[in-house]
Amino acid sequence: MELGAQLAYEVAFVPQGQAWTSETAGSDTPLRFVTNYGIVGVFCAPPEVRPAPRTFQNHTIVDGMNSAGLVFNVLAYPDSGGPQPERLSKASGLNVIDLGAWALGQFSTVNEVRAALEAVTLKLEPLDGMGSQPPFHYSLYDREGDAIVIEFHEGKLTIYDNPVGVMTNGPQFSWHLININNYAHLDNRDRSAGRLGQLDLRQPDAGISMAGIPSDTTSVGRFVKAAYFATFAEKVRDPDVAVRTLSHIMNNFDRVRGLSVTDPETGDAFGETLGLENSEISTEYTTWTQLSDTARCHYHVRAYEALNFTRFDLKAFDSASRILSAPLASLPDLGGGGIGLLQGVY
Numbered sequence: 001m002e003l004g005a006q007l008a009y010e011v012a013f014v015p016q017g018q019a020w021t022s023e024t025a026g027s028d029t030p031l032r033f034v035t036n037y038g039i040v041g042v043f044c045a046p047p048e049v050r051p052a053p054r055t056f057q058n059h060t061i062v063d064g065m066n067s068a069g070l071v072f073n074v075l076a077y078p079d080s081g082g083p084q085p086e087r088l089s090k091a092s093g094l095n096v097i098d099l100g101a102w103a104l105g106q107f108s109t110v111n112e113v114r115a116a117l118e119a120v121t122l123k124l125e126p127l128d129g130m131g132s133q134p135p136f137h138y139s140l141y142d143r144e145g146d147a148i149v150i151e152f153h154e155g156k157l158t159i160y161d162n163p164v165g166v167m168t169n170g171p172q173f174s175w176h177l178i179n180i181n182n183y184a185h186l187d188n189r190d191r192s193a194g195r196l197g198q199l200d201l202r203q204p205d206a207g208i209s210m211a212g213i214p215s216d217t218t219s220v221g222r223f224v225k226a227a228y229f230a231t232f233a234e235k236v237r238d239p240d241v242a243v244r245t246l247s248h249i250m251n252n253f254d255r256v257r258g259l260s261v262t263d264p265e266t267g268d269a270f271g272e273t274l275g276l277e278n279s280e281i282s283t284e285y286t287t288w289t290q291l292s293d294t295a296r297c298h299y300h301v302r303a304y305e306a307l308n309f310t311r312f313d314l315k316a317f318d319s320a321s322r323i324l325s326a327p328l329a330s331l332p333d334l335g336g337g338g339i340g341l342l343q344g345v346y
Helices: 096-106 110-117 173-183 208-212 219-232 239-251
Strands: 010-014 019-022 031-034 039-044 060-066 071-076 093-095 121-123 136-141 147-153 156-161 193-196 199-202 288-293 298-303 310-313 324-327
Touching: 010 310, 019 093, 019 096, 031 096, 039 096, 039 298, 060 096, 071 096, 093 096, 096 121, 096 136, 110 136, 110 147, 156 173, 173 219, 239 288, 239 298
Parallel strands: 093 121
Antiparallel strands: 010 039, 010 324, 019 031, 039 060, 060 071, 071 136, 136 147, 147 156, 193 199, 288 298, 298 310
16 A cells, blocks of 8 residues: 555454445435455544544445455545436445445455446445545455456446456556556566677676566556566465565565655645655655465555564454454564454444
């Protein structure tokens, strides 16, 4: 998650059997459902509901995984907003801000989510306290490797199959798929020798195969880089080794504070400042990183302030009957197991 500030995120576990209500304008009755799966993930509530009233209903799932290995992500997309129907064409209306709870709470696969979306009207509603429509698009993955992207563009909804299996912030997902054709030459084989004119060339080190990967940290560059790593990184059978490999991959997407700043003379400053000496210069950085082990239902999360990941095992929460939560900022610096860190607060 790249932002200009560390928001008041919470890591939470939600057991099955939780009632949920999603309300949309133009619907005679709200959409009600009950969660069939346990969920663990990163949640966020708008500032006006903190610290009270604290209910699960007013917390939005930003990123999470359910006990069937279905994963949901929210990613920034500022061009989502646009006109919405005054009256719904279907009986049930789903507020897009509840999409994560609806999908993770009820379904085990991407195909189930896609089929269920045919029966509801997914709608952009103004965010509480902001007045604007949610500036996001959404990705889902399952343990079979299927993936989709759910995206509003200027108010119009499209659901895409995701053949690349990676996703970043805007622009449109369809644009990302067109742009990546410019990188058809990418390959992981080092070609370290060549000849130009009468000069024989030899590269003195390994790694020249990655010379064509974008070096910037924009969402466009990250999409190409993520596709390269997903395609060529070593595939292993040992799940612990696979998670460690993924953690090494994600280190390549870690934005450090100060490496990319807003120029106050040419752009609007945003986010956290760099300190008293640079009080007018703000920086966007990776506020937290997560890894999902869909086969074992292990959810790993690391805040920018932490050195290592903390692991939450969904199966270890089987006996929990209430919602458990803890501030993301409270997770230990050295990571480890997350059992016992979450407390019942709802």
